Amino acid sequence: MTLEHAILGFLDRGSMTGYDLKTRCFDEAVGHLWTADQAQVYRTLGRLSDQGFVRSRIVAQRGKPDRRVFTITTKGRAELTAWLRRPIDLSPVRDPLLVQLSLAAQLGDHEVLALLERARDGYQARLDTLRAAQADRPSLADAPDARSEALYDMTLVAAMSAARTAIDWVDDCIEKVGRGLPPAAPRATSEGVA
Amino acid sequence: MTLEHAILGFLDRGSMTGYDLKTRCFDEAVGHLWTADQAQVYRTLGRLSDQGFVRSRIVAQRGKPDRRVFTITTKGRAELTAWLRRPIDLSPVRDPLLVQLSLAAQLGDHEVLALLERARDGYQARLDTLRAAQADRPSLADAPDARSEALYDMTLVAAMSAARTAIDWVDDCIEKVGRGLPPAAPRATSEGVA
DNA sequence: GTTTTTTATATGTCTAGTCATATACTTGTG
DNA sequence: CACAAGTATATGACTAGACATATAAAAAAC
Structure with missing residues (x-):
């Protein structure tokens, strides 16, 4: 809708x-x-x-x-x-990247690190785009009145702070992995895990 | 996938x-x-x-x-x-709430405020749920090895910091609206806006 | 004692969204 | 001069996901 x-x-x-x-x-x-x-x-x-x-x-x-x-x-x-x-429900989180990370125990530390660094680049690129958008503000569909602009600006700020938070989070993770993740438990021989 | x-x-x-x-x-x-x-x-x-x-x-x-x-x-x-x-693309932002906010210029300040306060409640509830999940950690599908847990914890932290950032952002917006948004431009009489 | 919840699988139908492709003319680039 | 890009609309085919419903029996709640 x-x-x-x-x-x-x-x-x-x-x-x-x-x-x-x-x-x-x-x-x-x-x-x-x-x-x-x-x-x-x-x-x-x-x-x-x-x-x-x-x-x-x-x-x-x-x-x-x-x-x-x-x-x-x-x-x-x-x-x-x-x-x-009309009140809108919060959209549920749906993040493939976090799913991947949470299931990545079988990867080595360096591979987890690579995953995180790609994510970092992605968020950084997003932040750059947002900053550029804020600088030369697009003319929002030919109706630039001050009220609309104020609201539009709020959404830009929301997106930017989300990106910044994501970057900080990734950096924390990278540091943590750099100090070494705990080892994986030895794999069950086969079937019988039930 | x-x-x-x-x-x-x-x-x-x-x-x-x-x-x-x-x-x-x-x-x-x-x-x-x-x-x-x-x-x-x-x-x-x-x-x-x-x-x-x-x-x-x-x-x-x-x-x-x-x-x-x-x-x-x-x-x-x-x-x-x-x-x-396999590298995963950052999932594009897709937030109905922000769309609503960005188009809400025709609403009065108090209505925008109501919208924001509902959002605040939503994010707060989400944060509470996440904190509870961190406290009594679910047994992640019968395979609680230390490496998996560390990764799982990272994703929890990601979700929590995102929620916290969203709350802070909403609070900023509420304050801004409380000080009064700029007025809307008078509506075009009808059609001819091109 | 009846209703609801839990356990367990499965299908039908619908909406939203994605990807590809078709058409057609102009302008700009190499 | 050829080719790509921009302007403009439209359809076909597909995937992912949501919602409803069916079956079935035990256990727990009211």
Whole structure:
């Protein structure tokens, strides 16, 4: 449901095409909070249209393909407002990297270290991207009002502090592994562990 | 692919049933890293069996239903090891709550505050759960060797510091909103925003 | 004494999301 | 001049995951 309402939220700031939503909104503006697949943006727009939450008109262009410009309807605006007031459950943690780490007892210390260092690089790269985004702030879907910007800034800060925390955590782990992990217990001969 | 390999990882510590995997491994031990749907555990076990990564035998019980006990094969163990060494991409952020916040400009300060306070409660509850998990540590699928425990502990610490950071961030936001957010720009009369 | 919980496996259906590919014209790069 | 990249929409096919439901019997709770 998030994609649906995120699209309504963007369209509420100004009418635009599926292409704009994908490139300007999801890739540029909120790529650090939510990514959207192009195919799904168009399919979701179709569904929103069926539900009467958005309306579209075709705008012809010279040279370039026709644009199908979507506009939020009164009904769509009502739905958006209702969703904004609706409490959202915390999204459950779902981190393949941590799963891998927790199961990595059979790897040697140096291999665990390599795993952690790759993770560190990843988080660092993410942090750099976020810092760049904060510096030359993308024009959030043509609606830069001060209130939106303040909220947008909060989400940037959230993402950045999460990345920083992750980096610190990885560094701690690297240090711990550097001092040596406890050895693995000898493997059970075969089957009978039950 | 994570569920597949997580299951292989657990079976590597000892043979067990789908039920055990769901309740003892995913719900209890690594619920803070990865949740698994019961239906999907069984279907994934089926697929692993087709691929020759696990083997199963039926064990009859009095009173209770038959158990289908799964054991990892040599091929499965090889696959697990290969996966453990395989670099994993950082999972992209995907946070409905932040999306909601970033689009919430049309809400009043008190409504944004309510949203943030619910989030705070959620993160606090998560942190409490994690602390409890650290205190009476679940017996990680019958294979408590020191190396596994050290790695498991790292993942607990990761989850806890993430939760703590989130709480701090929410508190900052609450304070900021308490001092008043900038007002929203007057809404465009209708269509013509392009 | 009835209901709920626990143990145990399995299928059907649905949604969300991913990946690939098709079309078509323009502009910029090598 | 050829090729890649940008603009723009759309469908087909697939995977992962969520939710509901079925069966079945014992044990525990009310």
